[in-house]
Amino acid sequence: MKVFSIIALLHGVDRPGLVAKVSGWIFAHGGNILHADQHRDPEENVFFQRVEWSQPGEAMDVRGIATSFETMARHELGMDCRTTISPEQLRVGMLVSRIPHCLQDLTFRFRRGEMSGELICVLSNHPDLRQFCESMHLPFHHFEVKPDCKAEAEEAQISILKSQKIDLIILARYMQVLSARFVADAGVPIINIHHSFLPAFAGGRPYHQAFARGVKIIGATAHYVTAALDEGPIIAQDVVRISHRHTVEDLIRKGRDLEQTVFAQAVRWHLEHRVLVYKNKTVVFD
Amino acid sequence: MKVFSIIALLHGVDRPGLVAKVSGWIFAHGGNILHADQHRDPEENVFFQRVEWSQPGEAMDVRGIATSFETMARHELGMDCRTTISPEQLRVGMLVSRIPHCLQDLTFRFRRGEMSGELICVLSNHPDLRQFCESMHLPFHHFEVKPDCKAEAEEAQISILKSQKIDLIILARYMQVLSARFVADAGVPIINIHHSFLPAFAGGRPYHQAFARGVKIIGATAHYVTAALDEGPIIAQDVVRISHRHTVEDLIRKGRDLEQTVFAQAVRWHLEHRVLVYKNKTVVFD
Amino acid sequence: MKVFSIIALLHGVDRPGLVAKVSGWIFAHGGNILHADQHRDPEENVFFQRVEWSQPGEAMDVRGIATSFETMARHELGMDCRTTISPEQLRVGMLVSRIPHCLQDLTFRFRRGEMSGELICVLSNHPDLRQFCESMHLPFHHFEVKPDCKAEAEEAQISILKSQKIDLIILARYMQVLSARFVADAGVPIINIHHSFLPAFAGGRPYHQAFARGVKIIGATAHYVTAALDEGPIIAQDVVRISHRHTVEDLIRKGRDLEQTVFAQAVRWHLEHRVLVYKNKTVVFD
């Protein structure tokens, strides 16, 4: 008999006995909890849990058990719940423009097996990164995105992403603002890397803004994309010190390292089902 | 009816159903889990848990419930278990020498209510810090510790600490090496702050060692004291960047800020029952 | 013959030969450069320098040499220049409200000799911290600051600060916004500690703002005060990681450590004449 692992992410109104109920159910169904992490928001009275357990059985039976768990969580506990079974992996579509480092870094992380997901395709509004993608045997789709054809371009992008059954869209320094319609139609989460310590320096040219303000530390922020630009739930942030000696070009160079690692961390957490969104904030069970 | 909170720290051999059993027991006894955090060491097959729950009832009954929980954990689950009931607070005894900053910083943290414990007394092998302690109405005991009277001095120290029912001894830059006998006789945990990033630069004059080696980052380490000098389980560490511009004096000055915050963090975690020791390592449920 | 040290801070339009001229002048007048640090802003074509040299002689003669240097810098090099001679020390006045930790931390740093300046007096709009100041033999002045008497209170504050010949005003979590008039009349630099990573979360209750936005890192910022609230030149910043587990109270507690160290660092740099202000930014020769 094989052994699979099931990951469940739950959240909903807190009430006594939730942990007992969840762990009791898993035990009663022959599972053994590998990791469990929970969080209570006492002000909002909300309970969050990520639980991962090993489940022996055939693939189909294990899928059935996961589905039963979801049903139990919804009906008996009143919790939102989604489950995933290893070795199922999310399918990732990447949007890029001209700046290569996040694309390059992420691609090699997927190749080295660091990311538990599958990088399916790259979409770009510029042809510049085609060569790199082809050298990596990564399907590359170029769409010209001009103001007068943006709606059509976005439709075409959505169409490819849907046909490829993409589960997660990631914006690797994609220099176009996605329309509210794209965000709604995509139907899957979208993760963006913004090159500042949000909420400071939202919008364009954040390194130039940071330089002008004279801050002593710069940052990068990975967040889910919502209709409001740079205001979605923050998943990960990191910072690095700068001084008066650093030019804008230095900030851009130092920022690249931040962008790569923060972006990779956020994408990895999402792919491992470690992130719950709630009230425009995230709970990250890392 | 009052509501108390009970904190239990458990660890022992992992087996299926532990979480279910613990949470089921609490639920069945009228408790509601406020925080729960667990950890499995898959290599050693050991399970660790910290669980905090609210328990309505009279003080004596709640004490009884906590004791029942301990008994259940030991007999039914085969786990080591200790519990504490708020608002019980640990009693802290501090050993110091001449360097004041950790004493001063910690004292004000206790006064501001940052530390959930009670600072009972200060013992020193030098009279220098008496004035500060007296200005803070903090009992100060001076013991001359010379090579030929160290054993007697340590006995006298232990005697005071025992008579004051001290639960935790903290070494706030205490410049004497405690004898193995002191460590054994104390009968309570001892936390030391070492002014280096252990295991680098154990022993004396770590800032001088760091300067001589030309490292680019210095650190501080809070650890439990064992008979082996600077080799006990590490609780907390932090670091700060330095450069060739910094003299040994600069390292000492910059290190002070590290020492204070790392030490305070480790002591706070211990006082909140967040630290489990296992195989000369710590599990910190922060 | 005694040996003094002179520190000169210069800035002005860059042109070839400035370093040669400055160092040649010092050499020709019997000085020996101990430290020199310079910075060029190529976009603005501005040159900044901090130079510290040893100068043998009697106090009066050394004062004369420093003055000659200033005159030379202004007339021959067209540079802004100010000099200071050790062991001259700046006189510091502190404004506080009710929150004690920055006051306590700074006071002990001055007492331990970490700060090369003199802490002269504490002014407060609340009586709460009087007891601490008196226990430290630190003159404490209480001014009630209500909306209808703010102008008078500020005048009285200025009057004390002037009578005490204060060279630097520091706001150690002072919870009143200084009027533009106070800033202008003070006639000396004012350093504030703001409990956020500026420019994020300017204004009131920054920890509550940070909590609501769901950031993963919080910070503290020390800056010179200008008429525009929280928009003056930034001197120092630091940050610490937080997670969904942290409540607003945790943010406030963790932030305290940041506030203390960032504030102390900025004040120390100012007292050691390491900070030049230029275009609402700072050059810090640390």
Place this chain on the structure above:
Amino acid sequence: MKVFSIIALLHGVDRPGLVAKVSGWIFAHGGNILHADQHRDPEENVFFQRVEWSQPGEAMDVRGIATSFETMARHELGMDCRTTISPEQLRVGMLVSRIPHCLQDLTFRFRRGEMSGELICVLSNHPDLRQFCESMHLPFHHFEVKPDCKAEAEEAQISILKSQKIDLIILARYMQVLSARFVADAGVPIINIHHSFLPAFAGGRPYHQAFARGVKIIGATAHYVTAALDEGPIIAQDVVRISHRHTVEDLIRKGRDLEQTVFAQAVRWHLEHRVLVYKNKTVVFD
């Protein structure tokens, strides 16, 4: 007329007037100082300087001026001195084994123009990374290094590096210990990335050592290679927090990001002539 820039690195016994002499000489020869940074070690009485200036003229004349400067520094100031003229670039040879991330990261940094040097060739004791190098059109040389043929392999490696006029050898997770003879015969600096916070966990399997000791922070160290393993002058270090939740595999994964950025930073500083070695320590003018 063209304008070149000259960088000079000097160090030697400190004496009054050095800065004046250097800056006066440059000014007198028509140069304009762009950046200058200096450091005095008061204990050892040694002076260090990096000075970069613009020098108009034809290439040959500028080379002559740089040479004159070196001569002046040696004879008149008694200083060690080396100069370089932009756009001269150092030629870099990389040694790798099987672990790809440092090779991949560095290669793309060179391609993106982040590193002011030229990556000439890759030498390896394993064939695994050949494919990547060939896809990047990077010459790849494979040498089997077995205990009984190590001397011959090293000779062959040295021979290629010499024939390619390599100025800097970098060890990108090269898993062989270089012999003292290799280090001596190479005749150029060698930079290694060690995957621990040296001096902690020198030698093999540092992540396993760190895991066993239970440290709360891990690090990476870039250093010049000397005959003593992991004891050469440290150029750059960085760290990242870990907890009891992290397995050895997590440490290895998190460490990769550190290794890449620390290694790239050290190599970049070297290529920009920012590093001086002195008494097994480095002065880094960053």
